[in-house]
Amino acid sequence: MFNGRPLAPFELGAGVRQGDHLSPAHFVLFIEPFLNFLRVKIQDMGSLCGSSTHSVISFADDSTGLLHDLRHTKDFLGFTVVLPFRPWSAATAPLRLELEQLGVEVVGNSGRTKLLGIYYGPQLSNADRLQHLLAEMQARCFLWTHRSRTLRGQFSASVCHVPATGFQDQVSTLISRFLCKSKSNIALPKDWWFLPPGLGGLGLTPVSDMIHSLQVHMLCKVILAARTHSIAGVPSWVEPVIRLFDQAISPWGQDFDILYAPVSTSPDYAKSHRWAQLEDYWHSVLFVWNTRLRKKLARRQSSFDKLSIPILNNEQELFRPSDLYQVCGSTVTCETLSVFLRTLQHCRSTGASACSNLLARLHCFLGPLKVFPIGPAPTTRYFCAFHDWVFDDTTLEELIVSRIRSIIVKCINPVLPLSRLGLDEGPPPTM
Structure with missing residues (x-):
């Protein structure tokens, strides 16, 4: 909650919210059927204009009833519902009786409704309101969890190409301003920012490595989805990715054969025409996969x-x-x-x-196939997706974002400024 309202990820639906005068759901589900009901029910009571009868003037949720005889007003009131803000008591019983005699439907003390998304009733207790609120929050959290596990809810950097220049430079500038307010020589060099704390650094993650780890994790999700649904059919969001891989690797291979492709150029710099069909996003992901993850691949192929x-x-x-x-x-x-x-x-x-x-x-x-394997094959399609991908003793199923980040991050120990301490040589290796 922020300022009394749910944050954007917890908002249900999209567009105009409930209670807005231009809410499409409000108009389609309530106003339009009600207006059609009025036109049919009181079509003979409306104002005459030539040979036509008009009973309602409406715009969005603003409606005006038209009668050619005011004695039919009571019939209109039959569609009106009165829900009091306070419970009916003995003192207000005459008023309730007058409203009922007028033809208005009066809701009793046990009546409840939803007003602008908030449950309301004359005798609705705070405990009852809390139960409604908890149920609504549970539904919002469930929807938020569902979105976070699908392609739509992923962090934008994991599903969009982020060029090396531009956004990454802006984030790096913000980090620099936060860490080093002074531009003097005493400012901490950037080499120490990303060094692990065990080596004396701050342990920060480079922006590019964070983005690459998110994107490679998305590739792992595509591979695992192909493994799980290889027979029944892959999910709808995976199918276009596999089709793109198949087009890019042709005529050398098929679909996930691209995991072995020598994608050695980055779309941010020297772009190879061979992988132009991948476009920038998947070109960048497979570049990181080929140049930084496959180097850590364990030789455990069956x-x-x-x-x-x-x-x-x-x-x-x-x-x-x-x-x-x-x-x-x-x-x-x-x-x-x-x-x-x-x-x-x-x-x-x-x-x-x-x-x-x-x-x-x-x-x-x-050469390595000394003996032809005997037995049923693991799969009849998406062969490379079923290969035993193991990186530094971590299987593909265990590759979470933080583990991928630890694999691709390269930490170089910076040179110590020994001259400031009056030393000519560094400490011995045994120190």
Whole structure:
């Protein structure tokens, strides 16, 4: 709560809030049906204008009833409901009786309603109001939790490309102004800001590393969603991502084969035309994945992982070693490979020499497969999403934002200003 009202994440719905005169829900659910009811119920009582009868003038929730005979006023009052702010008592009983005789519907002391989003009743206690408030807050928290776990509710930096210049520079400037009010030589160098406290630093996280960890975590969510829903169909927010990966990696591979792609250029600097279809966001995410996370990848691939690892950098429609075994049989030779390549219309080099060179390049993929794996394959699609991704003994399922940040952050011990202390050499390594 802030200034007596829920914060934006706790607001239900969007647009104009309940109680506003232009609230679409207020008009559609209440005013419009009520006006249609009046037109049908009292169509013969309205004001005559030529051959037409008009019973209501309305704009938004402002309504004016029209009668050609004021003796029908009592019929109009039958649609009026009176809910008192104070409980009816013996002193106010005559007033209640007069209103009922007039034709107005009068609500008793036990009546309750919702006025501008707040429950109200003549005898509604504070405890009852609290129960209504708790139920509403529970609904808001449930909705907030749902949004925070979906793509719509994620922090904008995790789903939007944030260029290295611009926003990041502004945040860095704010940090500098907060930490160092003075521009003199006694200001703490930036190298010490991001150094862990155990090494004498402040332990801050660089803005770029914080953004990269959020974005890589989003990539992990996409991979896990593909694992969970590979047979029944992936969620609607994952499907366009996989389709984009498939277009970008073509003709080298399919869908999650891009996790092995050599995306070595950042969209903020030297952008590679090869990965232009990824656009800036996923180009940046896969750049961080390839250059900073895959370096920490533990070599724990199973035989099935080695069989489905993407070959890349070829246009012979050979996406992975399993494709080679499928077209060449249990033994891959130059002769069997040449026969397959002749069936491809766009393949020009089909001779024994070309096949021998191709197999020499593929030896790093075929060599580790000493024994062909036997048994059911883990999956029939999205092969690379099911690979055993382990980074520094942390599996993909365990990669939370803070763990990703600890993997990609590089801390360099700054040089100590020993000259200010009158020392020429640093302390011994054993110190």
